[in-house]
Amino acid sequence: SLWRVREAAVEALAKLHVREASCTAEEGQSLGLAIQLVPAICDHLGNRSADVAQSARAALRCLAEKGNRHVTARAIVRGVSQAVPGRRVPLLRRPIPEVRRAAVDVLGDALHTLSFASASMQVGGASDCVSVQESLEVGLREATRVLSDRSSFVRQAAASALGGFARNVPFPPDTRKQIVRMTLDVLQAPKAPCSSWPEEAFEVLRSNATPGDQSVIQVAEFALRQLEAPCGVRRLAARTIGSLAMPGDVVASKCLLAEIYDADADVREEVFQALESVCLGSAAEVEAIAEAAADTTASRQVRCRALQCLSRMAPSGSSVAMKCAIDTLSSNIPLLRAEALGVVVRIAEPGDTTAKALVAARLGHS
Numbered sequence: 001s002l003w004r005v006r007e008a009a010v011e012a013l014a015k016l017h018v019r020e021a022s023c024t025a026e027e028g029q030s031l032g033l034a035i036q037l038v039p040a041i042c043d044h045l046g047n048r049s050a051d052v053a054q055s056a057r058a059a060l061r062c063l064a065e066k067g068n069r070h071v072t073a074r075a076i077v078r079g080v081s082q083a084v085p086g087r088r089v090p091l092l093r094r095p096i097p098e099v100r101r102a103a104v105d106v107l108g109d110a111l112h113t114l115s116f117a118s119a120s121m122q123v124g125g126a127s128d129c130v131s132v133q134e135s136l137e138v139g140l141r142e143a144t145r146v147l148s149d150r151s152s153f154v155r156q157a158a159a160s161a162l163g164g165f166a167r168n169v170p171f172p173p174d175t176r177k178q179i180v181r182m183t184l185d186v187l188q189a190p191k192a193p194c195s196s197w198p199e200e201a202f203e204v205l206r207s208n209a210t211p212g213d214q215s216v217i218q219v220a221e222f223a224l225r226q227l228e229a230p231c232g233v234r235r236l237a238a239r240t241i242g243s244l245a246m247p248g249d250v251v252a253s254k255c256l257l258a259e260i261y262d263a264d265a266d267v268r269e270e271v272f273q274a275l276e277s278v279c280l281g282s283a284a285e286v287e288a289i290a291e292a293a294a295d296t297t298a299s300r301q302v303r304c305r306a307l308q309c310l311s312r313m314a315p316s317g318s319s320v321a322m323k324c325a326i327d328t329l330s331s332n333i334p335l336l337r338a339e340a341l342g343v344v345v346r347i348a349e350p351g352d353t354t355a356k357a358l359v360a361a362r363l364g365h366s
Contacts, residue, residue, distance in 0.1 A: 037063075038060065038072060038075035042056065042084070042106065043079075045057065045106065046096070053099075053102050056102075057105065057106055060109070069113050069117070072110075072113075073111075074135040076107065077114070077136075077139040077142075080104075080106060081139070081142045092107070092145075097151040097153065100146070100151070101157045104154060105161070107139055108157070108161025111136065111162075111175075114132055115136060118133050119172035119175070136175070137178070140162070144185070145186070147162075147201050147204065148196075155198050155200040158200065159201075159203050162179050162204045162207075162208070163176065163208050164207045164208075165203060170207075171208065176208040180208050183205055183208075184205070186198075186201060188219070195230070197229060199236045202223070202236035202237055203236060206236070211243075211246060217241060217249075217252060220240040221252065221255040223237035224256075231264045231266065231267055234262075235267045238271045238274050241274050241278070242270070242277040245274075245277075246278075247279075253275070253282075253285055256274050256279075257289075260288075260306065261292070268301075276309055279313050281313045281315045286310065286313070286315075286321055289309050290306075290320050290321055290323075290324035292306040293324050294327060303328075303336060304335055304336060307324075307325070307328065308339060310325070310343050311339070314346075316347050317347060317348075321343060321347050322347060322348065324343070325344045328340035329341065329344075
């Protein structure tokens with residue numbers, strides 16, 4: 001019964017807003033009505049009851065659907081980033097993480113609406129277009145600031161609001177550029193050591209930056225080299241390099257090759273996956289991977305993964321890769337022998353009788 005009451009209240013608010021807005025000829029007066037109504041609804045996002053907070057979000061969506069979308073979105077940005085009368089702290093800075101999370105969620109909806117309104121320019125006029133862009137700028141700035149929130153699930157909500165975690169509909173190109181610029185500002189702030197960098201920021205960068213964006217790749221390379229940075233940050237940094245660095249990027253390749261012995265298994269796996277995306281199988285790259293595969297002081301996991309990487313990136317007939325694989329066939333570790341045999345099968349030239357004889361000899365003595 002409570003849900004039915006809330007649904008009726010949501011519908012009544014939407015009808016009231018649409019009726020009042022329809023009686024208003026000027027866009028500024030329509031925005032004024034939204035600014036009066038929307039912040040009052042936003043304030044219910046801070047209610048201790050999750051049902052009430054969810055009803056508030058439903059009301060905001062209903063207002064956007066039945067009224068002027070970008071006007072409602074501008075009012076939402078103002079409602080979550082500024083304190084309403086009687087409150088000293090805006091929703092995005094409230095001490096309760098669940099409240100900040102709810103505010104970020106509705107902010108993400110508003111940013112999506114404003115970004116496409118700004119891109120299409122289908123608004124009332126030039127001055128209104130500037131107002132949309134200004135609201136979008138404020139909203140993006142607030143969302144990127146939340147990437148440094150002390151609560152992980154609030155940071156994840158902010159990353160999702162900014163297009164991370166495979167958002168269904170990506171932002172327009174200009175908005176993605178703004179998001180990248182503001183996220184880099186968060187990471188490169190003077191009082192933001194890499195040990196405190198949020199890993200969600202790299203998810204945002206990876207999702208919004210264009211391939212080959214060196215400003216993002218260089219930051220990711222720097223983060224990957226910092227051993228004092230959290231493993232989650234270094235893992236996402238490696239993934240960012242693999243996603244954005246162009247195939248054949250020598251600098252990115254060198255950075256990744258230097259981290260293949262990383263002690264953290266998740267970071268190491270991301271590094272190898274990035275190598276398989278970036279490396280084109282140059283002589284230096286094959287030699288470095290083969291050296292890791294043949295290193296008896298390295299862990300079994302590192303050597304096995306190096307052999308897998310060698311199988312995927314070494315060019316056909318590579319003598320360095322072939323020698324590494326054949327030498328590894330004499331190992332007393334069955335898993336290493338299996339991976340080495342896979343390398344031989346993958347890169348051996350058709351009809352290479354010498355390779356066949358060496359493999360048979362090695363397997364015969366193992």
